[in-house]
Amino acid sequence: xxxxxxxxxxxxxxxxxxxxxxxxxxxxxxxxxxxxxxxxxxxxxxxxxxxxxxxxxxxxxxxxxxxxxxxxxxxxxxxxxxxxxxxxxxxxxxxxxxxxxxxxxxxxxxxxxxxxxxxxxxxxxxxxxxxxxxxxxxxxxxxxxxxxxxxxxxxxxxxxxxxxxxxxxxxxxxxxxxxxxxxxxxxxxxxxxxxxxxxxxxxxxxxxxxxxxxx
Numbered sequence: 001x002x003x004x005x006x007x008x009x010x011x012x013x014x015x016x017x018x019x020x021x022x023x024x025x026x027x028x029x030x031x032x033x034x035x036x037x038x039x040x041x042x043x044x045x046x047x048x049x050x051x052x053x054x055x056x057x058x059x060x061x062x063x064x065x066x067x068x069x070x071x072x073x074x075x076x077x078x079x080x081x082x083x084x085x086x087x088x089x090x091x092x093x094x095x096x097x098x099x100x101x102x103x104x105x106x107x108x109x110x111x112x113x114x115x116x117x118x119x120x121x122x123x124x125x126x127x128x129x130x131x132x133x134x135x136x137x138x139x140x141x142x143x144x145x146x147x148x149x150x151x152x153x154x155x156x157x158x159x160x161x162x163x164x165x166x167x168x169x170x171x172x173x174x175x176x177x178x179x180x181x182x183x184x185x186x187x188x189x190x191x192x193x194x195x196x197x198x199x200x201x202x203x204x205x206x207x208x209x210x211x212x213x214x215x
Contacts, residue, residue, distance in 0.1 A: 008199055009212040011143045011168055017208075018141040019058045019065045021051055022126050022148030022158055024109055027094050027102025028070075029149060029177075034094035034102070037179050042149055045184075047177040050201040051147045052108040054175060061208045064139050065115040068126030068148070068158070071096045071103040078121045085124075085153070124153055127161035136167065145170045145204060146196070151178025151187050159196050169196040172204050 011017075026032065029048055033039035042048045058065045072079045074097050080086045089096075096102050103119070105111050120130045127133055136144065144167045146158050155176050162169050171192050178184045188198065 005203065005207075006212070008170070008197060008203060009207045009210075011170060011197060012145070012204065012207040012211070013143070014061050014063050014208065014211055016140055016142040017063050017145060018136055018139060018143075019054055019063055019145045020126065020132070020147065020158065021055065021065070021067045021105070021109065022146065022154050023068065023070050023150070024048070024051060024106055024148050025069050025071075025096070025103050026106045027096045027100075028106070030102075030106040032094060032102075034089070034092040034096065038150055038177065041179050041181055042177040045174070045177050045181065047147075047149075047175055048106070049108065050172065050175040052110070054145070054147060054172065054201060054204060055109050057205050057208045059110075059112050059114075061211075063208060064141075065112070066132060066135065067105050067109075067111065067115060067117045068130070068132060068154075069103050069105070069117060069119045070126075070154070071098045071119055072121055073098055080122050080124075083124075125157035125161050126154060127158055127165070133161075133165055141167060143168045143170060145172065147172060147175040149177050151176050151184040156187065156191060159192055163195045170199055170204065171196045172199050172201045175201050
């Protein structure tokens, strides 16, 4: 029987793997975040640094990177207003407005010319109702590595939507963050573990840098 690492290596074929970063934008995880508690957790936990390491490795190994960004128009047209979360976001001092610094990918993550940046003006999911799914299909994606924030809302949305669309999902558990800090491991253990393959950043990096040879 193959080991868990061997199974992970089999899933992470660079040709059919895509790395997705979820809402890793300056207005969310940067120093001037609209959500300072989440930004602090993403950095203090090491999640943001691990995402940057995964993105750098993807660039080095030819794995496609997709950055999913949440933003809104200054006039709010097309944005949701049908949940408490959306209404609270409208009152935050930092707005995720299209074209502003807040919706740029946050350091230390680096964006290459080959990366795809997908922006959405509505909803909770980086995949549902966005260009992500058709892009993944055109790229020949079979395995989606999901990273980013938050473990409370957008990350589980991305995982569920990807699984529902037939992708195999890998979640580096130390490359996602949510609040409070104890929520993320509980959510990973009790929810994401049921539908995704869990790994560490180092395990994913090892598989990307030393892909399994296929006959």
